[in-house]
Amino acid sequence: MNFEYSARCKDYLARVRAFMDEHVYPNEKTYHDQLAGFGTNRWQVLPIIEELKAKAKAQGLWNLFHPDDKHGAGLSNADYAPLAEEMGRVAWASEVFNCSAPDTGNMEVLSRYGTKEHQEKWLKPLLAGDIRSAFLMTEPAVASSDATNIECSIKRDGDEYVINGRKWWSSGAGDPRCAVYIVMGKTDPDAELHQQQSMILVPADAKGVTVLRHLPVFGYDDAPHGHMEVELKDVRVPASNILLGEGRGFEIAQGRLGPGRIHHCMRTIGAAERALELMVKRAMSRTAFGKPVIKHSIWEHRIARARIDIETSRLLTLKAAWMMDTVGNKAARGEIAMIKVAAPIMALKVIDDAIQAHGGGGVSDDFPLASSYAGIRTLRIADGPDEVHERTIARLEMKRWLNEA
Structure with a gap:
């Protein structure tokens, strides 16, 4: 099992990072200002999103999630994982690259199970980012x-x-x-x-x-x-x-939810990385009780645990992605279930510690931490609650030992 990023992945990763640095991070305030400017009628398309989508498409950073190079970049799950992580550092960034849920899962459904008519009417404009x-x-x-x-x-x-x-x-x-x-x-x-x-x-x-x-x-x-x-x-x-025909709903759901679940985990790791970065910078910049906050030992503990937990989750995500690529989603269902439980719990802990480092600012909208916590908390429910995935994991473990007996 080799987790060295492929040359193609490294190329895309460098380009996505450069795009985030040049266009996404500098426009976080613009995004929130435009949304606030809508007043009570907030259900409108933000101009900054459409502007950045055009830039991403022009740079070939488009539909990176799609495994079919006819419709997207043709990347494997393992190659896409680091890119999704980078997008996850800003909650709305994935839309800029036409890689946001639920469109990604729906596009894969239409690609795999839709007729030519479905694909012409719905898939084509979704892939173009028009709808x-x-x-x-x-x-x-x-x-x-x-x-x-x-x-x-x-x-x-x-x-x-x-x-x-x-x-x-x-x-x-x-x-x-x-x-x-x-x-x-x-x-x-x-x-x-x-x-x-x-x-x-x-x-x-x-x-x-x-x-x-x-x-x-x-x-x-x-x-x-x-x-x-x-x-x-x-x-x-x-x-x-x-x-696909009557009675095929569960078949389609399994085909749709496997990649979707791991995409969420990839983005969640990005959100945790962003939170850790903000935590460290905040703790270094503030003084309490005569010394920098970061010099108080509790913060060394929290920062160290955050790094360990992020790295652990990333490795499990990459293992699940690698298994999906090599042996298929069904054989990887245990790993998918494990990371679906582990990644949101990990990220919530890191974000919570980052909120603590920011004091009152952490629970405000002056920083992205409160909204990130709220969004990621839903992932312990969405695409199957923790308890359902833990049931899968436990049953696979019991089956393993039953076979040994």
Whole structure:
């Protein structure tokens, strides 16, 4: 197992870092000023994002996540990991490179499972960054950590499907550019448990689609991206909008969520690195009780633990990525589950210590730490809560010893 970055990865990494230094970090204030300038109507496209997207595309730093060089950079998971980490240092940076969730997962779904018509209508503009998308899976009325509970109905009626249900935490549905939803629902409640569900494409402006409200995270609205509660009432779409066929929802979900989970982990490590950098600089710049804060031994302990924990998580992420590339997502499911649990817990601890180093400033919006903490806390729930992944890990471990017995 060799974790030396490939020559291609090193080239892209240098270019992404240079772009972040030249264009992203200097515009963090611009981003927040433009968003604040919208006043109460925050659900608008930020000019700085569109400006930087054009620059990234012109430099060939575009769709770096996509493993197919026809649609993206054609990088392996292991090659993409360091790039995603760099993007993760600023919460909104991945969108600049057209590498942000949920679009990345939705583009991979359309690439793998969409028809030529789906790809022409939806994938092509997503790859170009002209539209955005949402993934509607979670529901407020059931424990969606067990996706077999999902109740949204998708019923065939002649040449159409009729969709009825209520979804929430539909990330991205607040963006005015969001044009299409991938909806998971139930087509046959009498089928075998994991063949009841299907996925279908629903235009965001279809009749019967209503965005009921946005759901803030610890008070952050994450505009213009947002997390929405969406009602689907007698929504009709062509039967051709079904993805892969009835009963294939879980199959598609596994294909979508594996890469998505590890992309989140990669970006999370970047957020932790940024927090550690801010922690060290803050502790070096402040004096308390007669000496620099960093000279108090508790901060040596916190900084050392942060470095150890970040490096440990990075190595596990790279191992999971390497396994996905070499033996496939199914064989790597244990490693994916492990890093999905470990990375957010690690990052939350590092960010929390960085907040402590900043005192009152740490919980304000003067620094990116509070919003970073809020966003990463959701990752202990999103794409499967910790408990579901720990269940997978435990069962794989028990299976290993059962086989030995």
